[in-house]
Amino acid sequence: TAGITQAPTSQILAAGRSMTLRCTQDMRHNAMYWYRQDLGLGLRLIHYSNTAGTTGKGEVPDGYSVSRANTDDFPLTLASAVPSQTSVYFCASSDSWTGEADTQYFGPGTRLTVL
Amino acid sequence: GQNIDQPTEMTATEGAIVQINCTYQTSGFNGLFWYQQHAGEAPTFLSYNVLDGLEEKGRFSSFLSRSKGYSYLLLKELQMKDSASYLCAVMDSNYQLIWGAGTKLIIKP
Numbered sequence: 001t002a003g004i005t006q007a008p009t010s011q012i013l014a015a016g017r018s019m020t021l022r023c024t025q026d027m028r029h030n031a032m033y034w035y036r037q038d039l040g041l042g043l044r045l046i047h048y049s050n051t052a053g054t055t056g057k058g059e060v061p062d063g064y065s066v067s068r069a070n071t072d073d074f075p076l077t078l079a080s081a082v083p084s085q086t087s088v089y090f091c092a093s094s095d096s097w098t099g100e101a102d103t104q105y106f107g108p109g110t111r112l113t114v115l
Numbered sequence: 116g117q118n119i120d121q122p123t124e125m126t127a128t129e130g131a132i133v134q135i136n137c138t139y140q141t142s143g144f145n146g147l148f149w150y151q152q153h154a155g156e157a158p159t160f161l162s163y164n165v166l167d168g169l170e171e172k173g174r175f176s177s178f179l180s181r182s183k184g185y186s187y188l189l190l191k192e193l194q195m196k197d198s199a200s201y202l203c204a205v206m207d208s209n210y211q212l213i214w215g216a217g218t219k220l221i222i223k224p
């Protein structure tokens with residue numbers, strides 16, 4: 001199975017432009033997450049969704065939005081990109097969100113550079 | 116605030132044993148995870164501890180002491196492919212994962 005896919009693999013974006021990072025999972029997991037990973041810092045949660053139709057804010061949600069119209073897809077949108085959003089973005093999913101079953105499985109990541 | 120501490124970098128020799136420590140201070144505790152991340156790749160799940168004690172999985176073992184806010188990952192019979200970053204993460208009272216910055220493990224022949 002493919003697991004989790006993300007697109008694009010990498011992108012260079014001009015400041016002020018908008019962009020949507022795509023994430024699709026085929027494991028029928030209930031919960032999905034978006035993280036950013038910056039050098040010297042741990043993974044930081046941007047937004048999450050415990051089930052289709054619901055979303056929540058993580059540690060660093062400003063400048064980002066998400067939607068969860070169905071179980072499989074969880075796109076992340078940057079409305080007006082800024083250089084501080086240069087990062088590697090990981091999408092993850094888990095079967096549930098309240099115990100060991102919520103082991104998170106990660107997509108391959110999107111490397112985004114905002115100039 | 117919530118905090119996860121792990122050493123930034125460690126070096127070990129092929130065939131040897133290495134212990135990577137993780138200390139945490141979080142609002143609540145619902146389990147501790149260890150992940151492995153090779154350079155340029157996604158994190159992959161290694162282990163989960165929610166009760167005190169040692170969990171063994173082949174060459175990898177993970178230990179937890181909830182009273183001390185402490186865990187370690189033990190890697191035995193090190194192989195060159197074990198060169199990677201090892202991420203410690205704690206699930207807090209809101210069931211969100213709080214991540215450490217990771218420990219970069221360098222294996223020398």
